[in-house]
Amino acid sequence: MLERLQQLESQAQQELEGIASARDLESWRVRCLGKKSQLNELLRGLAALPLEQRKAVGAHANELKARLERSLEHKRQLLALERRERLLRVEETAVALGDITLPGRPLPLGRLHPITQTLDEIREIFTSMGFQMVEGPEVEWDRYNFGALNIPPEHPARDSMSSSWIDFETDTGQRPMLLRTHTTAVTARVIETMKPPIRVIEPGRVYRYEASDATHVPMFHQVDGLAVDKGITMADLKGTLYEFSRRFFGEDRRVRFRCDYFPFVEPGVEIAIECSVCRGDGCRLCGDSGWIEILGAGMTHPEVLRRGGIDPEVYTSFAFGMGVDRLAMLRYAIDDVRLFYGSDLRFLRQF
Ligand code: DAH
DSSP: OHHHHHHHHHHHHHHHHTOOSHHHHHHHHHHHHSTTSHHHHHHHHGGGSOHHHHHHHHHHHHHHHHHHHHHHHHHHHHHHHHHHHHHHHHHHHHHHHSOTTSOOOOOOOOOOOHHHHHHHHHHHHHHHTTOEEOOOOSEEEHHHHTGGGTOOTTOTHHHHSOOEEEOOOOTTOOOOEEEOSOTHHHHHHHHHHOOSSEEEEEEEEEEOOOOOBTTBOSEEEEEEEEEEETTOOHHHHHHHHHHHHHHHHOTTOOEEEEEEOOTTEEEEEEEEEEOTTTTTSOOTTTTTSSEEEEEEEEEEOHHHHHHTTOOTTTOEEEEEEEEHHHHHHHHHTOSOGGGGGSOOHHHHTTO
16 A cells, blocks of 8 residues: 555656646646545545554555645746746847837838939830940040030030039140030940940930029939941931830820931931820920920931041941930929939839
8 A cells, every 4th residue: 555655656746747837737736636636546445444554554645645735836836937937038038129029010112213213214125126235434525525426616516515514724724524414425435436336325424514493403314325337227216216215105105206406416306205294285394386305316427437437438327315304204294303303202202
């Protein structure tokens, strides 16, 4: 009998050790110390024993019961302590991180500036037609911005492009550097450095010394283009720029070609699209004409090719130049170009 008791105790103690939760502890209590436990059954059986034996075993059994109850209480306190420590750690993390039960904060996502988006789209259209992208410097020599493009010092075209000159004294007293007024300066460089066949587009910033208003800012963006090859004609120019307009503005927009003058092309053309507001009837946006000019172009002047070292008797060429800000304004129906440069997030978040 005593042996049986000892066995019960060591088994119970062993099980107790492995317990890690309050729920398991409770079921251990029911199993080992409850009414239906083996211990209780054993105690009930004592009644059948002779008195002497009953006393001895009874005392043993009661001590055993008391020991198991103490162990139970000890284990209960241990588990409570562990639980408190765990909660404390969670709480410390929560304090450090803010409320960890809240959903995570979304990271703010940036986006591309509408001018960048427009530039990317123009680039995509022309590169898909086989044009390659090149860039040139924003601080430019007079020679590339004007001279090589058939715009000599006394030419009136200089006045129409108010220049920001860089003070730069030379022996002859001239100041030959400026912030480029158009990306056509890159065309002059390309003609001088690349060999035909050439198909390039030249995106970049340009500068005009002008006060800002709804349609003018002192720094804006252009994309010039150039194709030089044997047998290039006005039809290539028209086909290329029709395709551009169709893809940028949509199939149904009418396009108009008209004569215009630029010193570096002959003949020169101005290309306009049907006004997006009145569709040709005339309104405030298009100055009652029904048309909005989007780019200048023409067959590259033979003199410009010759100066760059390309024989105009062998090669012909077309060139074009467009204002990116203007295209973006038409595309997104924006009536003030200054909005692009105000860094107002309420405006920029719309794109
Ligand atoms: N550079 C001209 C401007 O800024 C635009 C232009 C017109 C560019 C005709 C060209 C061209 O390449 O062929 O007003």
